[in-house]
Amino acid sequence: MHDAVALARDLIRCPSVTPIEGGALDLLQSTLEGMGFTCHRLPFSAEGTPDVDNLYARYGTARPNFCFAGHTDVVPTGPTESWSVDPFAAEIRDGVLYGRGATDMKSAIAAFVVAVQRMLRDKTPEGSISLLITGDEEGPSVNGTKKMLQWLTENDEDIDICIVGEPTNPTRLGEMMKIGRRGSMNGWLTVRGEQGHTAYPHLADNAAHRIVDMLRALTAEPLDEGSDHFQPSTLQISTIDVGNPTTNVIPGEARATFNIRFNDLHSSAKLTEWLHKVFDASIGDGGKYDLHIEVMANPS
Ligand SMILES: [Zn+2]
Numbered sequence: 001m002h003d004a005v006a007l008a009r010d011l012i013r014c015p016s017v018t019p020i021e022g023g024a025l026d027l028l029q030s031t032l033e034g035m036g037f038t039c040h041r042l043p044f045s046a047e048g049t050p051d052v053d054n055l056y057a058r059y060g061t062a063r064p065n066f067c068f069a070g071h072t073d074v075v076p077t078g079p080t081e082s083w084s085v086d087p088f089a090a091e092i093r094d095g096v097l098y099g100r101g102a103t104d105m106k107s108a109i110a111a112f113v114v115a116v117q118r119m120l121r122d123k124t125p126e127g128s129i130s131l132l133i134t135g136d137e138e139g140p141s142v143n144g145t146k147k148m149l150q151w152l153t154e155n156d157e158d159i160d161i162c163i164v165g166e167p168t169n170p171t172r173l174g175e176m177m178k179i180g181r182r183g184s185m186n187g188w189l190t191v192r193g194e195q196g197h198t199a200y201p202h203l204a205d206n207a208a209h210r211i212v213d214m215l216r217a218l219t220a221e222p223l224d225e226g227s228d229h230f231q232p233s234t235l236q237i238s239t240i241d242v243g244n245p246t247t248n249v250i251p252g253e254a255r256a257t258f259n260i261r262f263n264d265l266h267s268s269a270k271l272t273e274w275l276h277k278v279f280d281a282s283i284g285d286g287g288k289y290d291l292h293i294e295v296m297a298n299p300s
Contacts, residue, residue, distance in 0.1 A: 001114075001117060001118070001121070002031065002113065002114050002117055003114065004107075004111045004113075004114040004115075005097065005110075007113060008090070008097060008102070008106055008107040008111070009090035009092075009097065009099075010090075011024055011027060011101065011106035011109065011110060012089075012090035012097075012100065012102055013089070013099075014027060014088075015100075016072050016073050016101070016135065017075070017076050017077070017100075018052075018073040018074070018135065018136060018138045018139035019050035019051065019052045019073070019135065019136060019139050019143075020073075020135075021072075021135055022072075024072035024073075024106070024135075025041070025054070025072055025133065025135060028055060028057075028072065028109065028113070028131075029041070029055055029057070031113060032113065032131065033057075035059070035113075035116070035117055035120065036059055036120070037058060037059045037131075038057065038058055038059075039055060039057045040056045040057070041053060041054070041055055042054040042055070042056060042147070043143075044144075044147045044148075045143060046142050046143055049139075049140045049143060050139070050140075050143075051143065052134070052135045052136040052139070052143035052144055053135050054132075054133065054134045054135055054136070054143075054145075054147075054148050055072075055131070055133045056130065056132055056133075056151070056152070056157070057133075058128055058129070058131075058157070059120070059125070059128055059129045060127065060128030061128055062125075062126065062127050062128050063127055063158065063160060064127040064128075064160035065127060065128045065157070065159050065160050065161075066125075066127060066128070066129050066160065066161045066162075066163075067129075067130040067131070067160075067161065067162040067163070068109075068129075068130070068132070068162075069131075069132045069133075069162055069163070069164045069165070070105050070109050070112075070131070070132075070133050070134075070137075070164070070165045071105060071133060071134045071135065071136070071137030071138070071144070072109065072133055072135055073134070073135045073136060073138050073139065074100045074101040074104070074106075074138060075100070075138045077100055085098045085099070086099075087099055087100040088100060090102070103167045104166065104167050105165055105166055108166070108167065109131075109133065109165065111165075112165060113131075127160070130159065132145065132148055132152075179229060180229060180230070180264070180300055181297065181299065182230060182231075182261045182263055182297075182299055183260075183261070183262045183263075183266065183267075183268060183295070183296075183297050183298040183299040183300075184259065184261050184262075184295075184296040185259070185260050185262070185271065185293060185294065185295045185296060186257065186258070186259050186293070186294045186296070187257065187258050187259075187260070187291060187292070188255070188257050188291070188292040188293075189211070189214070189255065189256045189257070189279070189290075190253065190254075190289060190290045190291075190292075191207045191210045191211045191214065191253065191254045191283070191287065191288070191289045192207060192252065192253055192288045192289065192290075193205035193206055193207035193210060193250075193251070193253070193254075193287070193288075194252055195249065195252030195253075196249075196250040196252075197248060197249065197250065198247070198248045198250055201250060205252070205286070205287075206250045206251065207242070207252055207253050207254040208242050208244075208251050208254045210283055210284055210287045210289075211240065211242075211254040211255075211256055213282050213284060214278070214279050214282045214289070215237055215240065215256055216282070217278050217281065217282035218237070218258070218275075218278055218279075218282075219235060219237065223260075223262065223266070224266070226263065227263045227264050227265050229264070230263030230264055230265075230299065231263065232263070233260065233262040233263050233265070233266060234260070235258060235260045236258060236259050236260075238259055239255075239256065239257045240254070240256045241254070241255045241256070242254045262299065264299040266299070267298055268295040268298055272291075272293050275293075276291065279291065
């Protein structure tokens with residue numbers, strides 16, 4: 001019998017930062033094959049995005065097919081000095097497991113796999129059990145679940161019931177159930193000014209000053225107060241870049257990236273309109289900017 005904590009630790013020890021497989025899918029595949037699952041590795045590629053490996057595993061062939069959907073990829077660690085533990089050591093301190101992916105969502109996968117193993121020890125399911133595990137949830141999400149679902153359709157693999165093992169409950173299991181998902185979109189803002197010397201600002205147009213005003217306007221007000229089934233929408237600036245190593249040059253260009261998680265009070269089209277309105281109003285006279293938007297999903 002596998003142990004859920006041990007399996008979670010082994011998975012965390014695979015450094016599977018998107019799009020790297022890191023051994024996590026290999027480990028999962030060998031574990032599931034050992035339990036009688038039939039496994040399909042589904043690597044996908046697309047121009048402009050990194051190749052990503054995915055895993056679909058099924059126990060049995062009968063219907064209904066009960067599926068657990070999840071991902072083994074994790075977000076980057078950020079600066080390691082901001083960690084009090086090695087992000088990939090899966091250390092246990094005072095009964096708490098620490099590591100990248102401990103919450104989102106290697107522990108959930110481990111718990112499900114071990115629960116299935118326990119169940120199979122006592123009985124054979126009437127239907128089948130499957131796992132749809134992508135390595136592209138935290139990245140561009142182009143070569144992951146969407147393409148896997150296409151593959152499933154083409155190969156007559158029907159999923160009847162699906163549970164998503166994402167961490168959702170704020171403090172304890174069973175506290176909260178989600179019946180939909182928020183939308184997500186990314187924005188890349190580039191503000192163009194005129195480079196110059198800080199001693200002669202009247203000859204320049206400081207892009208950093210403009211972007212500061214624009215980003216302040218962007219975060220000034222909450223997007224909403226939440227809806228019946230969704231929490232309030234949020235906007236987070238993820239990076240601001242001027243890339244100016246000197247102190248006496250006025251930057252001619254400034255960039256920022258932000259992510260919006262939005263509820264069913266919005267659509268990506270309406271939010272894009274709103275973004276332009278905010279930026280047009282806050283950039284100041286004569287300012288120029290480009291806004292590139294990528295929509296990951298609308299609320300559903
Ligand atoms: Zn996740």
